[in-house]
Amino acid sequence: MAKYNILLFDLDGTLTDPKVGITKAVQYALAKFGIIEEDLDKLEVFIGPPLLDSFKEYYSFDDAKSKEAIVYYREYFSTKGIFENEIYEGMNSMLKELKSINKKLIVATSKPTEFAIKILKYFNIYDYFDMVIGSNFDGTRTSKEEVIEYVLDNIPDLKKEELVMIGDRKYDICGAKEKGIDSIGVSYGYGSFDELKESGPLYIFDSVNELKSFLLE
Numbered sequence: 001m002a003k004y005n006i007l008l009f010d011l012d013g014t015l016t017d018p019k020v021g022i023t024k025a026v027q028y029a030l031a032k033f034g035i036i037e038e039d040l041d042k043l044e045v046f047i048g049p050p051l052l053d054s055f056k057e058y059y060s061f062d063d064a065k066s067k068e069a070i071v072y073y074r075e076y077f078s079t080k081g082i083f084e085n086e087i088y089e090g091m092n093s094m095l096k097e098l099k100s101i102n103k104k105l106i107v108a109t110s111k112p113t114e115f116a117i118k119i120l121k122y123f124n125i126y127d128y129f130d131m132v133i134g135s136n137f138d139g140t141r142t143s144k145e146e147v148i149e150y151v152l153d154n155i156p157d158l159k160k161e162e163l164v165m166i167g168d169r170k171y172d173i174c175g176a177k178e179k180g181i182d183s184i185g186v187s188y189g190y191g192s193f194d195e196l197k198e199s200g201p202l203y204i205f206d207s208v209n210e211l212k213s214f215l216l217e
Contacts, residue, residue, distance in 0.1 A: 003161065004182070007098065007215065008151060010144075010167030011109040011116055011134075012047050013189030015091055016123065021081030022047050029072035035059065047190045048169035050110050050135070050142035067139070082115055087123045088188065090208040095128040097216060107132040108147045108165065144175025152179060166211070167191075170199035186211060 012018045023043040030037055037043060046054045051073060055066040098105060105128050109116050113134035120126035133150050135142040141150060148165065152158060165176035168189025173196065176183035185196035185204040196204050205211040 004103075004164040004215070005162045006104040006106065006155070006158075006164075008106045008108040008148065008163060008165045008176075008181075010048075010165075010169070010172045010189075011107055011111055011119065013168035013191070014166060014172075014186055015107070015125070016085050016087050016119060017189075018047060018085045018119075019044060019190075021077060021084035024084060025073045025077040025081040028076040029055075029069045030059070032072045033065070033069070044190055048110070048167075049171050052139065052142065070139075077115070082118055083122060085119060085122075087125070088208050090212065092123075092125060094208060094212040094215070095125055097212070099128045101216070103215070105129045106151055107134070108144070108151055109134045110142050110144060110147065110171070111135065112137055144171045145178045148175050148179045148181065152181075164202075168196075170195050173199035173201045176201075184211070184214075 009015055012022065023040040023046065026043045026046045027037055027040065045058055051070050052066045055061040055069045061069060095105065107116055107120065107129055111134050113132060116132050116134045117126065120129065120132065131151065133147050141147060160181050163181045165172055165181055165183040166186060167173065168186045169191040173183045173185055177200065183201040185201040187193045187196060187204055187206050193204065203214065205214065
């Protein structure tokens with residue numbers, strides 16, 4: 001839709017399918033604590049929210065243990081998991097077309113910025129983006145609200161009605177709502193349709209093609 005000139009994209013589950021890399025990195029970290037999880041599907045819940053929150057919520061780790069688990073997670077992810085990832089079909093052409101009509105494209109992710117940049121470069125889509133904003137390795141700016149706030153603070157002469165956040169989990173939608181911008185949910189990622197609907201985006205699209213048609217309207 002023409003009114004959205006600045007498009008904020010979540011990364012995991014929105015631009016790329018990171019399941020194998022993320023779940024294997026979580027599996028590796030849990031094993032360091034003697035927790036053996038063979039079923040990677042059970043670890044899909046780690047895709048999207050900040051890792052610290054997920055280790056606490058799903059394995060009852062305290063802050064210190066969660067931070068230690070993140071160190072182990074990054075041991076695996078930084079060398080192997082980061083490349084165990086796939087770009088969604090049609091994504092490259094969509095980004096190319098959006099860029100050709102002068103849309104401002106921004107990655108807004110809870111993943112560390114450095115990892116996000118490496119992934120975008122790996123899939124040859126880095127150059128489409130004007131900004132890549134993620135979390136810091138010291139554990140700051142991990143929530144989607146903080147990421148969006150950073151974007152808002154660093155674009156001059158910004159009009160909020162020009163922005164839309166696009167993501168596959170409730171964290172993307174709720175973060176946008178918290179900061180007073182519109183949001184679009186994509187159900188081809190890792191949030192269920194019900195999760196997205198409950199969080200209240202303006203639109204929900206089931207495929208990259210549906211999203212593309214809307215954004216290029």
